[in-house]
Each structure stands twice: as C-alpha cells, then as structure tokens.
Amino acid sequence: MSAASADLMEPDYQRLDFAYRRSRDQDAPEPPRHPVVIAGAGPVGLAAAIDLAQRGIPVVLLDDDNRLSTGSRAICFAKRTLEIFDRLGLGELVAAKGVRWNLGKVFLRDALLYQFDLLPEPAHHRPAFVNIQQYYVEGYLAERALALRGLDLRWSNRVIGLEQAGDGVLLAVETPEGSYRLRADWVIAADGGRSPIRAMMGLESKGRVFRDRFLIADVRMAADFPAERWFWFDPPFHPGQSVLLHRQPDNVWRIDFQLGWDADPALETAPERVLPRIRALLGQDARFELEWVSIYTFACRRMEHFRHGRVLFAGDAAHGVSPFGARGANSGVQDADNLAWKLAAVLRGEAPEALLDSYAAEREAAADENLLNSTRATDFITPKSEISRLFRDAVLDLAREAPFARALVNSGRLSTPTVLRDSALNTPDADGFEGSMVPGAPATDAPIRIDGAPGWLLEQIGQGFTLLCFGVPPDAVPEEARTLLVDPAGAVPEGVIAIEDSEGLLARRYDARPGTGYLLRPDQHVCARWRAPCLAGIRHAMATALGWEMAS
Amino acid sequence: MTATLNLAPNLDAPDAFYEALIEAHRDLTPEQSHRLNARLILLLANQVGDLAVLREALAQARAGLAAA
Ligand SMILES: Cc1cc2nc3c(=O)[nH]c(=O)nc-3n(C[C@H](O)[C@H](O)[C@H](O)COP(=O)(O)OP(=O)(O)OC[C@H]3O[C@@H](n4cnc5c(N)ncnc54)[C@H](O)[C@@H]3O)c2cc1C
Numbered sequence: 252m253s254a255a256s257a258d259l260m261e262p263d264y265q266r267l268d269f270a271y272r273r274s275r276d277q278d279a280p281e282p283p284r285h286p287v288v289i290a291g292a293g294p295v296g297l298a299a300a301i302d303l304a305q306r307g308i309p310v311v312l313l314d315d316d317n318r319l320s321t322g323s324r325a326i327c328f329a330k331r332t333l334e335i336f337d338r339l340g341l342g343e344l345v346a347a348k349g350v351r352w353n354l355g356k357v358f359l360r361d362a363l364l365y366q367f368d369l370l371p372e373p374a375h376h377r378p379a380f381v382n383i384q385q386y387y388v389e390g391y392l393a394e395r396a397l398a399l400r401g402l403d404l405r406w407s408n409r410v411i412g413l414e415q416a417g418d419g420v421l422l423a424v425e426t427p428e429g430s431y432r433l434r435a436d437w438v439i440a441a442d443g444g445r446s447p448i449r450a451m452m453g454l455e456s457k458g459r460v461f462r463d464r465f466l467i468a469d470v471r472m473a474a475d476f477p478a479e480r481w482f483w484f485d486p487p488f489h490p491g492q493s494v495l496l497h498r499q500p501d502n503v504w505r506i507d508f509q510l511g512w513d514a515d516p517a518l519e520t521a522p523e524r525v526l527p528r529i530r531a532l533l534g535q536d537a538r539f540e541l542e543w544v545s546i547y548t549f550a551c552r553r554m555e556h557f558r559h560g561r562v563l564f565a566g567d568a569a570h571g572v573s574p575f576g577a578r579g580a581n582s583g584v585q586d587a588d589n590l591a592w593k594l595a596a597v598l599r600g601e602a603p604e605a606l607l608d609s610y611a612a613e614r615e616a617a618a619d620e621n622l623l624n625s626t627r628a629t630d631f632i633t634p635k636s637e638i639s640r641l642f643r644d645a646v647l648d649l650a651r652e653a654p655f656a657r658a659l660v661n662s663g664r665l666s667t668p669t670v671l672r673d674s675a676l677n678t679p680d681a682d683g684f685e686g687s688m689v690p691g692a693p694a695t696d697a698p699i700r701i702d703g704a705p706g707w708l709l710e711q712i713g714q715g716f717t718l719l720c721f722g723v724p725p726d727a728v729p730e731e732a733r734t735l736l737v738d739p740a741g742a743v744p745e746g747v748i749a750i751e752d753s754e755g756l757l758a759r760r761y762d763a764r765p766g767t768g769y770l771l772r773p774d775q776h777v778c779a780r781w782r783a784p785c786l787a788g789i790r791h792a793m794a795t796a797l798g799w800e801m802a803s
Numbered sequence: 804m805t806a807t808l809n810l811a812p813n814l815d816a817p818d819a820f821y822e823a824l825i826e827a828h829r830d831l832t833p834e835q836s837h838r839l840n841a842r843l844i845l846l847l848a849n850q851v852g853d854l855a856v857l858r859e860a861l862a863q864a865r866a867g868l869a870a871a
Contacts, residue, residue: 646845655849
C-alpha cells in the first residue's frame with residue numbers, strides 16, 4: 252500500500268528534519284534579553300508560543316531536538332483542544348485530517364457491555380474527539396509557528412542552565428555550534444515529563460507510579476471497523492488483560508495491549524511476540540504492516556506549584572497522567588490557553604503579576620481533576636490489590652445483567668475541559684441562572700448566523716474580552732471588549748456586532764433572556780454574567796478577571 | 804435535611820434476613836463467598852444510592868476493625 256498517497260502535498264511529518272540555524276543572539280557580547288523564552292516545542296510549548304505571538308508578544312521557542320514527536324504518543328484530541336486550535340489558526344487542519352468519533356464501546360470477554368456517546372447533543376462545530384497522530388498535530392503547530400512574525404523557533408537549542416536573578420531569568424543554551432546565554436523576563440518550561448528545567452531548579456513532580464506495562468502497536472491495514480473507541484476487558488484473544496482499539500488517519504490503527512508488570516519490554520516488542528497478539532485480535536489471515544511498537548508505563552503526578560517566580564511550568568513538565576482518558580496533551584494545551592493571554596496582559600502592563608498566580612491556581616486545580624479521573628480509571632483497569640480486583644471483576648460481572656453497574660465500569664473518562672469554578676478571577680453570580688455556563692466554564696459553542704451567513708459562536712469571540720449580550724445591550728458598551736448582540740431587539744449600537752441565534756440553541760445553552768449578558772475572558776471562559784449588565788459592573792468584572800482584586 | 808446512616812433497627816425480619824445471608828453462602832468456597840459478597844455490596848450500594856450515607860457506612864465498617 253502506498254503510504255499517504257492521497258495527500259500528495261503533505262510532507263512526511265515523521266521524518267521531517269527542521270534545520271538548526273545560527274541565531275544572532277549567539278554572537279552577542281552580552282546575553283540578549285527577550286520578554287518570553289519557552290523551553291520545549293512539544294504541543295504545549297508550540298501552542299503557547301503561537302498564542303503569545305498572535306497577541307503581539309515576541310517569543311523565543313527553544314527545542315533540544317530538530318524533529319517532531321516520534322512514534323506513537325497522543326492520538327485522541329478533544330473538542331476543547333480543537334476549539335483552542337481554531338483560535339490558533341490550525342483547528343480546521345487537525346479536524347479535517349483527524350478521524351472524528353463520538354462513540355465508545357466497552358466489551359467484556361466477547362460481548363458488548365455498554366456504549367457511551369461523548370457528544371449526545373447535535374449542533375456543535377467540533378466533534379467530541381478526533382484521532383490523529385501527535386506528529387501531525389506538532390507538524391501543523393510548527394508550520395503555523397514558523398509562519399508567524401515575532402516567533403523565533405530555534406531547533407537543536409537545548410536549555411542546559413537556568414538561574415533566576417531579580418527581575419529576570421538567565422538561561423544557558425547548547426547548540427551544535429556551542430553554547431550561548433539568553434535573558435528572559437519570563438520562562439515557560441514546557442520541556443516534557445522529564446523536564447530538565449524542573450530538575451535544574453531542584454523541583455519535583457510527585458505522585459504514584461503504576462505497576463503495569465502496556466504494549467502499543469500501530470498497524471497499517473485496510474479494515475472496516477467503525478471509527479469508535481473499543482475497549483475490551485478480558486477478551487478471548489488476550490485473556491485476563493485489557494485491550495484498546497482506535498482508528499487513526501492513513502489507515503493506521505492503534506492497538507493497546509495490557510501486559511502486566513512482569514512483562515519483559517525487550518522481549519515483548521519483538522515481532523515474533525507482537526504479531527501473534529495482533530493476529531489473535533484481527534484474525535489469522537489479516538494483512539497489516541507494523542508501523543510502530545513500544546511499551547509504556549506511566550505515573551500520575553504533578554508539581555506542587557506551577558509558578559516559581561518567573562518560571563511557569565506547563566504540560567507534562569507540570570503534570571503527568573495515564574493515557575486512559577486522553578488527558579495529557581489535551582490538558583497541556585489548556586495550560587497554554589490559560590497562560591498565554593495572562594502573560595501577554597502582564598507584559599503589556601494591563602494586569603498585575605498576580606494574574607500569573609491565577610494561572611498556577613487554575614491549572615493546578617485542573618491537574619487535580621485530571622489526576623483524579625486518570626487515577627480512578629487506572630485503579631479500575633490495573634487493580635492494585637486482590638480485593639480491588641475482586642470488586643472490579645464483580646462490577647464487570649454485574650454490568651452484564653444490571654444497568655447500574657455499567658456506570659461503575661471505568662475504561663477511562665475522556666478529557667473534558669475543566670470548569671474553573673473556584674477561580675479568583677470569577678465574579679460570583681448575583682442573579683439566578685440554570686445550566687452549565689457557570690462562571691469558570693469554557694464557553695460552549697452554538698450555531699449562529701452573522702450577516703446572513705451560517706457560522707459558530709466561538710468563531711466570533713475575540714482575542715481579548717468578549718461581551719455576549721442577548722436582545723438588548725447594556726446601558727453603555729465597553730470599548731475594551733468585543734461586544735456581540737444576539738437577536739437585537741432594537742437598534743444596534745455603534746461598534747457592536749449583531750448575530751442571529753438561528754436555531755435558538757444559543758439562548759438555550761446560555762439560559763439567556765432578553766437583557767442577559769455574559770463576559771468571556773480571552774481564553775473563552777465565562778468570568779461573569781448578569782440578567783441586566785451595566786457598564787460599571789462589566790468593568791469591575793474585567794478588572795477582577797485581570798487579577799486586580801488578587802493583587803490588592 | 805441530609806440523610807445519615809441508619810443504625811437503629813430497620814430490618815423487617817432480622818432473623819430471617821440473617822438466615823438468608825448465611826444460606827446464600829452455603830456450599831461456596833471462600834473465594835466464591837468473596838465474590839458473592841462483592842456483588843452483594845454493589846447491589847446494596849446502588850439501592851442506598853446516597854454517597855454521603857455510603858461513606859458513613861464505609862467509615863463505620865472500618866472503624867469497627869480498629870476497635871477490635
Ligand atoms: C502512549 C501514549 C499515549 C498518549 N495518548 C494521548 C492522547 O490520546 N491524548 C492526549 O491528550 N495525550 C496523550 N498522551 C500524552 C501526550 O503525549 C503528552 O501529554 C504531550 O506530548 C505533552 O506535551 P508537552 O508539550 O508538555 O511535552 P512533550 O511533548 O514531551 O514535549 C517536550 C519538548 O521539550 C523538549 N525538551 C526537553 N528538554 C529540553 C531542553 N532542555 N531544552 C529544550 N527543549 C527540551 C523535547 O524535545 C520535546 O520536544 C499520550 C502519551 C503516551 C505516552
């Protein structure tokens with residue numbers, strides 16, 4: 252089969268080399284100063300860099316390597332990540348290449364136990380998930396990054412030293428042509444699970460290591476399984492363990508076999524061991540090619556604090572979860588989404604430094620939620636004790652006969668964005684509201700019409716604050732925000748953008764009545780809402796969301 | 804009012820229940836009995852439903868071990 256023959260124009264992202272280029276900084280007599288240096292061009296560092304550059308903040312992005320993610324890592328990218336990628340200019344690329352899916356099926360032995368639909372409600376721009384190899388996502392991000400002015404992406408630049416000094420950070424960087432030094436007002440450490448920066452600073456990511464090993468096999472084949480997540484407990488083709496099957500683009504399928512702690516990684520990745528396992532699942536005469544095989548183990552852990560002075564930790568450097576639930580890259584991209592606008596506001600002098608403490612607080616709480624979900628799933632899939640296994644098996648057993656037990660079956664609770672409920676940036680509700688758009692929630696999408704053409708709400712949200720008003724505008728419109736007015740009851744004030752709630756879903760999803768107004772942060776999270784907003788209240792809520800209350 | 808674990812007598816027929824409980828385990832190996840108990844706990848937990856009550860029951864059950 253000719254690989255990727257359909258997409259002639261697409262480079263082979265797995266084999267792409269990005270050239271190291273000498274920077275002028277390497278010849279500077281004194282370490283040059285930059286507002287932001289990001290260490291690590293994985294999905295998180297790239298997303299943060301693009302976001303900052305889009306906001307007009309110059310960024311230096313350093314990566315110790317000159318290639319994209321190799322082999323099998325993340326494949327499941329969540330709706331919220333696609334929405335963030337839309338804002339960063341690559342959502343359509345990822346959504347178009349990715350395999351869309353909403354449905355998960357759980358099997359016990361050879362029978363379907365139950366299934367779940369992750370997006371039971373229609374009329375959303377993006378699906379619950381797309382599956383796409385991490386190297387595509389990184390490739391699209393890198394291409395977007397390389398096209399942005401003010402984003403200086405330096406491959407084969409390894410951070411080897413870091414020192415915080417007063418109002419800045421001094422970094423030592425190693426390149427193929429020797430080392431040099433840089434100064435930064437702020438550093439984002441997005442240097443992955445092993446985070447050399449974390450180690451240089453004498454910090455730790457603490458938590459639990461699970462005693463289990465999983466074999467990943469990515470196989471290329473023409474098969475007609477549907478685009479769904481299939482998870483087996485104790486299947487006849489791999490007794491006593493679990494198996495996960497996922498479809499990826501290019502006719503590649505991810506198969507994930509649980510092996511147990513005693514499995515020998517060197518032995519188990521040998522083709523003579525791997526091929527029979529795959530044939531047991533696919534059938535003896537199945538025709539396929541092995542794309543990638545590896546063994547992984549995992550830990551659930553996080554750093555105690557994500558902010559250390561002028562160094563901000565994000566992504567796997569800050570927290571690590573098991574892959575069940577697809578919460579690694581997805582939560583890391585949310586870290587970037589949360590951090591970029593705040594850092595930009597602080598650098599522009601629009602917000603106090605305290606705003607960056609809210610990055611740490613919000614994303615530490617998010618990490619706890621992800622860790623909790625990930626740990627619970629892992630305890631179910633990999634019971635740690637005999638009694639834990641006994642209950643697990645009893646749940647599986649009962650799930651066949653009693654519907655209630657199906658809710659206890661945990662093959663991974665898939666990534667949903669964290670609602671920043673307890674954030675200091677929220678203005679608590681003074682008016683009564685129903686539904687899920689509480690302060691701290693990421694704005695949910697809905698179909699709209701604008702200038703007569705169909706579109707989506709999230710496309711209309713600006714880079715800064717957005718005020719979403721229904722029917723009637725507030726007493727005066729704040730010029731600091733982009734104001735959207737849904738189904739205007741009268742004249743549309745100067746500077747306000749009218750949109751049409753074409754299917755009535757926008758008002759329903761936001762529990763809106765004429766007069767209702769929502770204030771959205773630059774990362775699209777709700778920070779305040781009113782039944783009848785006034786300019787003073789809106790301004791106060793904006794100041795709160797910029798951290799001025801925290802600072803005082 | 805939040806529900807709390809009921810420690811006052813609530814069984815319709817205590818002796819009959821106890822007999823039925825022991826009878827359910829008749830002729831089972833210890834391993835089978837463990838499995839039965841696990842299934843039973845899950846069934847009863849669903850009947851109770853209220854997480855606060857279930858947590859109280861778990862704490863009460865465990866506290867009894869420490870005292871013994
Ligand atoms: C088997 C498996 C399956 C997974 N499936 C999913 C999934 O379906 N969905 C999901 O969301 N997540 C998944 N994940 C997790 C996901 O891969 C990670 O969470 C994600 O890659 C983290 O991104 P990051 O940018 O924080 O770190 P990384 O991707 O690790 O990137 C860190 C970057 O920093 C660079 N670097 C390191 N040290 C230095 C230095 N000193 N100087 C400069 N650069 C440096 C590295 O070269 C690398 O490019 C999976 C992981 C595994 C292992």
